[in-house]
Amino acid sequence: MVNRKLVGAHYGLLDWLVQRTTGVVMAAYTVIVAYALTQGVGSSYERWLAFMSSTPMRFISFLCVVSLCWHAWIGVRDTWMDYVQPAGIKLTLHVLTVLSVIGCGGWAVQILWRL
């Protein structure tokens, strides 16, 4: 039997997996958008709008926004955990990070929603 203290926390496997999965999603998105930009989708408003409002882009843009938020939360939270010792400041930074990630994510989704 595994003998370890249960302290109500998960042990990082989910975060590890999420960080990798969301990273791959964003890397793929970056390559797709960068390639499209070299093909001139950013040359005019009409082309840019047509590109971003196409069905595949609506699908993966949303995935990318969700991935970005989740990835940023884990990464930034780990950074605070490593460098900020006073519990009060750390907790405040965690809360501010969650709020700003959710706010930015919601804002980005609204932009995509309007397309």
Next chain:
Amino acid sequence: MAAMSTTSKKRPKYLNLIKIKLPIAGIASILHRVSGVGLFLMLPLLVWLLELSLRSPESFEAMKQVAAHPLLKLILIGLLWALLHHFCMGIRILLIDMHIGVDRLQASSSAKMVLAVSLPLTLIVGAKLW
């Protein structure tokens, strides 16, 4: 006695950022963090630019004007570097997760590769956009 003194050496409880001296893989690694935090802090700016680019033909032009401001150009090139570095380091991390390039020599040469790709690519793409 020498062995005793090394085993009883006091280890730091957390990293002292000023005293620590990093190998190349460590530099690439800390830059992964710096670039990630930078992208996170500038996220509202990026979402705002995305919004301008998609709202209307007028705001599309306005976005171009905003992005053409020298200060913003500087920030955007910094973010471009952050994205490229984070991207390359991310691939390196995924490869190491798959047990590719784990030993020290390979790990340090892959860290050099990350820098050798992300820095020139930033300059090339940055120069084109500027």
